[in-house]
Amino acid sequence: MNSFENLGLSEAILGAIKELGFENPTPIQEKAIPVLLEGRSDFVGLAQTGTGKTAAYGLPLLELIEQDQKLPQALILSPTRELGIQIADDLRLFSKNILNLNVVNVYGGASIDDQIRKLRRGAHVIVATPGRLLDMIRRKAVDLSKIEYLILDEADEMLNMGFKEDIDVILSSTSENKLTWLFSATMPNEVRRIAKNYMTDPVEVTVGKANTSNVNISHQYYLLNNRDRYNVLKRVVDYYPEIFGIVFCRTRKETQEVAELLMKDGYAADALHGDLSQVQRDKVMRSFKNKTIQLLVATDVAARGIDIDDLTHVIHYNLPDELEYYTHRSGRTARAGRSGISIALITPRDERKVRDLAKKLNVEFAQLKVPGGEEVCERQLLHYMNRIKEVNIEDNNIGAHFEAINNELSELSREDIIKKFVSLEFNRFMDFYKNTPDLNMKSSTQKRAQKTHESVDSNEDRMFINIGIKDGIDVPRLLTLIHKQCGVRGKNIGRVDLKGVFSFFDVEKEFTNEIVKGFAGAVVGDRAVRIEVSGDRPSSGGGESHRKGRSSRGSDRGGSDRSRGGSDRGGSKRESFKDRRRKTSDSPRYSERKKREA
Structure with a gap:
């Protein structure tokens, strides 16, 4: 492996990083530093989270800065204040042997007047979040016209967070002659757009396969019922007594709730999210870095500035919606060559998402059993x-x-x-x-196989009916029709398979004759209904079950809506409401989405 001494860095920089314990450059540092030291070209660096990108651009940047010029020569944009603070701290450590080099932080949540005063005293390097810097530009408190080097750190994340327009305005405020260095863990289309519009023939360096995960991370998941999510979290934490990690939640509200529950139950935990003041956030981060806190419960945005080498675990309390978020979350562990574990707590409906992640990231996810007492x-x-x-x-x-x-x-x-x-x-x-319950849940494949096996000798008959989807029939309408024609309620109907012009459904045997008699002479639309007992059994996963406790959908909510309301299905009026309910704010999926967006 190459050494820092062979990359062209000065003695002042080499002495500083040696004191910090830097021995050999990481792959992105080894490839980027010699190119950037030349100061001649735009640059795109793609590398996984935790591979040392800050030093990859920070070390050559410090070599290129001219201390005698008391004006901003470099601008580093960061998606979050935590990451911005971390970058500025790193640059100060790297430049400790360089006299009179000034790095100024510009971010929200702190006094803008103080930051303006620091800029006016002279800043060689500005490390800023887009929102606060844009505010500075509008106030004419900062002049970016002389910027020679612009660095976009975690560019993909800035775009994920909605900073596209802010970045466009900021970039247009800088000199056309500047060099632009873009660093990112992934390369979505919007990042490509920035490279195309604002960079000229950039040198591109990719370390590892694009959009892949750190090979030192072990990816695992536990399958659970949604109502058991917090109890499974505690079970997992207790199973790893030496755990030191981050629990990722989707919303600020959920983050605070989970942290408070953990603290109430005696765990050394705290929350980090956007509703905290900067003073509170700094206090939480100090406690976490000092290991006074064992578990940090955080949102994706708040955790972007966390750069701690010895995290053992990352726990996804809920899986994120985007691939990039999973990559960045997991990349908080297994840093600086260490190994780490990424654990996802999922319900059966998330299994497809896990398979997609495994395929896109080219990793294997191991399903583990929730540990017993x-x-x-x-x-x-x-x-x-x-x-x-x-x-x-x-x-x-x-x-x-x-x-x-x-x-x-x-x-x-x-x-x-x-x-x-x-x-x-x-x-x-x-x-x-003592006597704690089993919190494991069968996968959707296991449940389908179990249902198929159970149905072979069940107390049900398989019914054929010559109407289907093309007749405007869906499951609620079919159940309503059966009730109106025969008086048989939805709770007595089992699996339903809807086809184009016909359907199958299971019914308890004691109601078979009532079904056949009830549909004698019945007409749907302009078609005479034909119904009979069929010898065919449903294929695994081919239909939808409507008996409470057997639903293939909504099982993580304690049963489907139809299951919970099956015994009250008294007529078309109630069914019509349930049909409309899917498209309104009463819908469970709508409510769940709105909670995530809160």
Whole structure:
């Protein structure tokens, strides 16, 4: 492997990074630094999160800055204030041996007047978030016309966060003669657009396959019922006693709720999201970096500035909607060559999303069983035993009391002492996990296979009816029709398979004759209805079940809407309302989406 000494860096920079523990450059640093040091071309660097992109552009940038010129020569745009703060801190550390080089942070959530004063005192490098910098430009508080180097860090994330228009305005405020360096973990079309519109024949360097995940990350998931999500989170955290990680949530509200629940249950946790003040956010981050906090519960945006090398786990409380978000989340762990674990808590309806992620990222996801109570207790006990073995014994402190301790415990055998010692620490813990339920859920494939197996000798008949989708029939309309014609309620109907001009449905055998008699002479539209018992059984996954506890949809919400309301299906009026409900704000999917957007 190449060394930093061979990349053309000055002694001042080499001395600073050596003190920081930098030994060998990462692949993106090795490829980018020599090119950027020449200061002749635009540049696009694509590398996974956690591969050292800040040093890849920061080190050569510091070499190119002329300290004698007291004006902004470089602008670094960051998607979040946390990442901006981290970048500025890194640059100050890299340049500690360079006299009079000034780096100024510009971001929201802090006094804009203070930031303006710092800029007026002279800034060689500005590290800014787009929103606050745009505010500065409108106030004419900053002059970007002399900028020689523009760096877009985490460009894909800035576009994901809706900064496209802001970036366009900022870029148009800078000199046409500047060099633009773009760094990103992924390369979506919008990032390509920026490169095309604002860069000239950029040198492009890609480390690893585009849009792939760090090979040192182990991707895992647990299949669960939605109502058990928080309990599964606790079970997983307890199973990994030495966990030091981030729990990602979709919304600020969910982030705060999960953090408060964890703290209430005795875990060293806290929340990081956009509703916190800058002072609160700084306090949380200090605690997390000092490991006073074991679990940080965060939104995607808030966590973008977290650059900690020894995170062991990333837990996706809910999977994100976008591939890029999963990549950035998982990239918080397995940094600087270490290994890490990315865990997703999913319901059966998320299985397709996991398969898509696996295919697009070219990784394997391992489905693990949610640990049982006994497994968790065993892991905790072994962890406690290891702590005992590794503890340092201070003879000077305990020696004077050792005889008294021996006398006090003289009547106990070695085995009794061990049992009592362990019980003192773990009685409450083991009582909590005694007889705890199994929180695992079958996958959709397993459930379909089970349903097919159960239906072979079931107490149901398979019915054929010569109307289907082309007759304007959907499941609610068919169930309403059956009830009107025969008086048989939806709760007595099982799996339904809708086809183009015919359909199948299961019905409890005691209602078979009522179904046949009820449809005698019935007409739907201009078609005479024909119904009969069929010998065919449904194929696995071929239809929809409407019996409570057997729904193939909505199982993570405790049963489908039809299942919960099946016994009340008294006529077309109620069914009509349920049909309309899908398209209104009463719809469970609509409500869930609105919660995520809150």
